[in-house]
Amino acid sequence: MRYSVSLAGETDFDGWRDAARRLSLNDVAPADIIWRTGASDDLFAADTPLPDAPANATLNVPRDFIDKAKAVVCHSDPARFTLLYRLLWRLRDEPNLLRIASDPDVIRLREMEKSVRRDSHKMHAFVRFVKVGTGEDERFVAWFEPDHYIVERNADFFIRRFAGMRWTILTPHASADWDGEKLSIGPGATKADAPTEDVSNDLWRTYFANIFNPARLKVKAMQAEMPKKYWRNLPEASLIPELIKGADEAARQMLAKMPTLPAPHHARIQERVWSKDVAALPETATTLEELSLLAKSCRRCPLWADATQTVCGEGPSDARVVFVGEQPGDQEDIAGRPFVGPAGQVFDAVISQAEIDRQKLYVTNAVKHFKFEPRGKKRIHQRPNVGEISACRWWLDHELDLIKPEFVVAMGATAAHALLGKSVSITAMRGQTVERSDGLRVFLTIHPSFILRIQDKAQASPERARFLDDMRAVKSLMAEFS
Amino acid sequence: MSVPTLQQKLAILADAAKYDASCASSGTTKRDSLKTKGIGSTEGSGICHSYAPDGRCISLLKILLTNFCIYDCVYCINRSSSNVRRARFSVDEVVNLTLDFYKRNYIEGLFLSSGVIRSPDETMMEMVEIARRLRIDHGFQGYIHLKTIPEASDELIEQAGLYADRLSINVELPTDDGVKRLAPQKKPETIRVSMANLRSKIEEKSEPTQRTRKRQRFAPGGQSTQMIVGADATTDAEILHTSTRLYAGYKLKRVYYSAFSPIPDSSSALPLVRPPLMREHRLYQADWLMRFYGFERNEITAGRPDGMLDLEIDPKLAWALANRAVFPLDINRAPREMLLRIPGIGVKVVNRILDMRRFKRLRIEDVARICVSIAKVRPFIVAEGWTPRGLLDSESLSDRLKPKPKQLSLF
Numbered sequence: 091m092r093y094s095v096s097l098a099g100e101t102d103f104d105g106w107r108d109a110a111r112r113l114s115l116n117d118v119a120p121a122d123i124i125w126r127t128g129a130s131d132d133l134f135a136a137d138t139p140l141p142d143a144p145a146n147a148t149l150n151v152p153r154d155f156i157d158k159a160k161a162v163v164c165h166s167d168p169a170r171f172t173l174l175y176r177l178l179w180r181l182r183d184e185p186n187l188l189r190i191a192s193d194p195d196v197i198r199l200r201e202m203e204k205s206v207r208r209d210s211h212k213m214h215a216f217v218r219f220v221k222v223g224t225g226e227d228e229r230f231v232a233w234f235e236p237d238h239y240i241v242e243r244n245a246d247f248f249i250r251r252f253a254g255m256r257w258t259i260l261t262p263h264a265s266a267d268w269d270g271e272k273l274s275i276g277p278g279a280t281k282a283d284a285p286t287e288d289v290s291n292d293l294w295r296t297y298f299a300n301i302f303n304p305a306r307l308k309v310k311a312m313q314a315e316m317p318k319k320y321w322r323n324l325p326e327a328s329l330i331p332e333l334i335k336g337a338d339e340a341a342r343q344m345l346a347k348m349p350t351l352p353a354p355h356h357a358r359i360q361e362r363v364w365s366k367d368v369a370a371l372p373e374t375a376t377t378l379e380e381l382s383l384l385a386k387s388c389r390r391c392p393l394w395a396d397a398t399q400t401v402c403g404e405g406p407s408d409a410r411v412v413f414v415g416e417q418p419g420d421q422e423d424i425a426g427r428p429f430v431g432p433a434g435q436v437f438d439a440v441i442s443q444a445e446i447d448r449q450k451l452y453v454t455n456a457v458k459h460f461k462f463e464p465r466g467k468k469r470i471h472q473r474p475n476v477g478e479i480s481a482c483r484w485w486l487d488h489e490l491d492l493i494k495p496e497f498v499v500a501m502g503a504t505a506a507h508a509l510l511g512k513s514v515s516i517t518a519m520r521g522q523t524v525e526r527s528d529g530l531r532v533f534l535t536i537h538p539s540f541i542l543r544i545q546d547k548a549q550a551s552p553e554r555a556r557f558l559d560d561m562r563a564v565k566s567l568m569a570e571f572s
Numbered sequence: 573m574s575v576p577t578l579q580q581k582l583a584i585l586a587d588a589a590k591y592d593a594s595c596a597s598s599g600t601t602k603r604d605s606l607k608t609k610g611i612g613s614t615e616g617s618g619i620c621h622s623y624a625p626d627g628r629c630i631s632l633l634k635i636l637l638t639n640f641c642i643y644d645c646v647y648c649i650n651r652s653s654s655n656v657r658r659a660r661f662s663v664d665e666v667v668n669l670t671l672d673f674y675k676r677n678y679i680e681g682l683f684l685s686s687g688v689i690r691s692p693d694e695t696m697m698e699m700v701e702i703a704r705r706l707r708i709d710h711g712f713q714g715y716i717h718l719k720t721i722p723e724a725s726d727e728l729i730e731q732a733g734l735y736a737d738r739l740s741i742n743v744e745l746p747t748d749d750g751v752k753r754l755a756p757q758k759k760p761e762t763i764r765v766s767m768a769n770l771r772s773k774i775e776e777k778s779e780p781t782q783r784t785r786k787r788q789r790f791a792p793g794g795q796s797t798q799m800i801v802g803a804d805a806t807t808d809a810e811i812l813h814t815s816t817r818l819y820a821g822y823k824l825k826r827v828y829y830s831a832f833s834p835i836p837d838s839s840s841a842l843p844l845v846r847p848p849l850m851r852e853h854r855l856y857q858a859d860w861l862m863r864f865y866g867f868e869r870n871e872i873t874a875g876r877p878d879g880m881l882d883l884e885i886d887p888k889l890a891w892a893l894a895n896r897a898v899f900p901l902d903i904n905r906a907p908r909e910m911l912l913r914i915p916g917i918g919v920k921v922v923n924r925i926l927d928m929r930r931f932k933r934l935r936i937e938d939v940a941r942i943c944v945s946i947a948k949v950r951p952f953i954v955a956e957g958w959t960p961r962g963l964l965d966s967e968s969l970s971d972r973l974k975p976k977p978k979q980l981s982l983f
Contacts (some may be wrong), residue, residue: 186931191924192938215621219676228673250604255675290672296579300586301634302624303834305847309625315620326622333625345844346836352653359652364757378650386761396817398764424768465822558656
């Protein structure tokens with residue numbers, strides 16, 4: 091038995107689906123079906139009525155296939171219905187067929203879908219509305235010539251975009267009209283039905299001609315994305331040949347034109363704006379504010395180059411205790427303030443438990459720039475080396491000179507190294523106070539980020555408790571000096 | 573000189589804006605005008621409404637508010653010492669041009685930048701006002717990209733982020749020393765801190781608020797930047813190093829590389845040559861390899877002692893030729909991250925290979941049917957019934973895969 095199926099129109103997906111379902115469930119092979127759209131002069135036997143689908147029969151197809159089929163139905167190739175039915179037929183025995191990207195039918199399906207998608211995309215891009223009428227009668231009309239039957243499929247895009255306008259898109263196959271409330275799909279039209287001139291066209295052409303850089307002429311790249319077949323309906327395209335022809339000359343002129351004397355207003359502007367700008371920096375700092383101003387342009391080691399900014403210490407200049415960490419992390423580098431990231435939060439929580447008031451502390455780092463290794467969208471912390479620590483000691487020493495604290499808390503090996511001038515084992519020495527040759531006492535403990543790095547939660551909490559013990563010891567040291 | 577007409581201003585201020593490479597209208601939230609009954613929509617991916625003969629996409633109305641500028645950056649056509657003709661749009665003119673162009677479907681929205689007049693705040697304030705009128709007074713739902721002036725006040729940046737889809741600050745040149753030399757009045761320190769502030773704001777506002785559980789709107793399309801390539805002697809390795817630093821540090825959506833282009837009335841401090849377009853192209857390819865193909869910056873630039881990318885072959889092929897010991901890769905067994913390293917195969921094809929090989933063993937013909945050019949792929953893979961044998965190690969492989977030399981025109 092052979093069947094000839096007449097679909098209601100070029101994009102009659104529902105009609106195709108209904109017919110395909112009945113035929114497939116009745117085991118009608120692809121070769122026995124002819125698919126036709128609308129009135130056809132095909133002299134094949136008059137339509138044989140389609141068989142009913144057997145009761146309770148189900149036909150399962152992947153969701154993916156339906157989505158692709160809806161797009162492919164809009165393709166202009168008359169063989170599309172046959173291809174879709176053949177794929178449907180094959181899917182019965184090969185449920186994973188669509189995943190076999192190198193299968194010739196799957197390749198054709200993909201090509202057709204891509205072609206419809208591209209045509210739709212170009213429609214979104216190259217439809218050009220012309221305004222007609224004003225006030226109450228204002229409407230926007232466009233003439234467009236797509237490769238495929240895509241007007242119905244894309245009308246929603248234009249509704250979402252131009253909901254507040256009354257517009258009509260005319261194409262040879264169909265037209266879409268939006269009156270501000272309702273969409274109507276109508277018959278095809280001709281170019282003569284659409285208006286062409288709009289006051290805005292000239293401004294648009296002016297823009298097009300001037301945004302073009304003649305020194306970068308790349309005609310092929312343009313035509314790959316904006317093929318010539320679209321040009322006849324683009325108001326700006328008439329300029330293209332002239333722009334291309336003149337490009338060489340325009341670019342040559344740019345090169346040939348020797349620099350002229352500065353514009354007349356130049357000296358006046360420079361004098362007015364930039365002469366008073368430079369407030370000289372102090373030679374040496376006498377306050378912490380001056381110190382941090384000077385530190386902004388520090389280039390004592392190469393770390394400035396990749397970091398955002400120098401992160402100096404924070405706290406009152408008469409603080410009795412100074413806490414020194416390792417270096418600013420990702421968050422500190424962005425905010426420009428020490429101890430505001432995850433380790434800072436642990437620090438804050440623990441010292442407040444130990445009843446130490448952060449407001450009374452001066453908190454700073456041994457190294458003032460963030461050292462890291464970029465990895466995709468993250469910056470991975472890296473330990474500063476001895477050279478960087480000693481380069482930055484210049485700033486730390488100045489901070490301590492200006493504050494003259496009773497004692498210092500070194501958090502972690504880097505801080506201890508910076509303060510004592512040699513590497514010490516924190517594991518062995520934590521909780522102890524070391525006196526430097528200049529009399530300054532240094533209390534040694536871990537860096538709070540150490541607690542964060544412990545993967546095993548069961549181990550992290552005793553470590554946190556030990557850090558809290560250290561902070562309580564610091565608290566009693568502070569009491570000795572008050 | 574007479575007062576310029578709107579058309580003349582548009583000519584001047586579009587010409588002044590064309591050295592900014594970005595025209596992207598992608599990456600923002602989905603919006604439409606169904607409820608507002610106004611105009612405008614954004615659908616995730618951008619749309620290029622036209623192409624200029626320079627091959628660049630025209631997606632946005634890319635203009636300057638004014639090309640008067642107090643800065644004197646030698647590479648810029650709008651620098652204060654330039655003799656270029658000056659103009660200035662009014663706020664209304666920009667708003668109306670944007671709406672008129674949008675209604676004709678010429679554009680996706682507005683990319684507004686400006687020379688700095690009098691003070692950064694004064695200029696930024698007018699730019700923000702344009703965005704505000706479009707969004708609030710006209711219910712415009714299309715794309716808005718504002719070039720942010722690094723020195724502008726925090727409140728203005730806050731408002732800019734409320735109305736704009738994307739904000740950008742140009743780092744101008746790949747190194748701070750380059751900026752100091754060619755743009756002596758710009759402060760690279762300030763530019764870095766401004767980008768850091770944008771990142772904090774974007775992150776802070778993307779968290780739902782405690783009270784309303786709603787996210788506040790702040791530049792949903794993120795931030796981007798641009799640097800000029802070829803105006804000084806910086807190498808590609810240094811440029812890509814800067815990019816990795818910017819992507820990781822400030823979570824940029826894009827870094828744009830703009831081949832330095834000769835400008836009329838140029839400064840004598842600059843090379844008077846045609847823009848290095850191929851170099852720009854290679855940098856974009858390398859940028860892609862780092863962001864989507866799992867390449868590290870050093871891997872890409874390691875092969876060349878001078879720190880420059882090979883102009884003749886693309887960086888992925890260059891890497892493969894320099895690391896032949898890694899190949900051939902078995903197309904039926906290699907993990908995803910290795911498949912991504914095969915020359916001539918992109919992310920989409922890799923996905924198809926992974927999908928397909930769950931159901932069948934792939935032959936070279938299967939691969940040929942799903943990639944653009946099998947000639948480039950063949951020496952680097954093993955497939956069912958195929959091994960490259962001596963092909964991979966042959967001396968002439970590199971020559972064979974090089975694109976055919978063609979006559980280069982001056983422009």
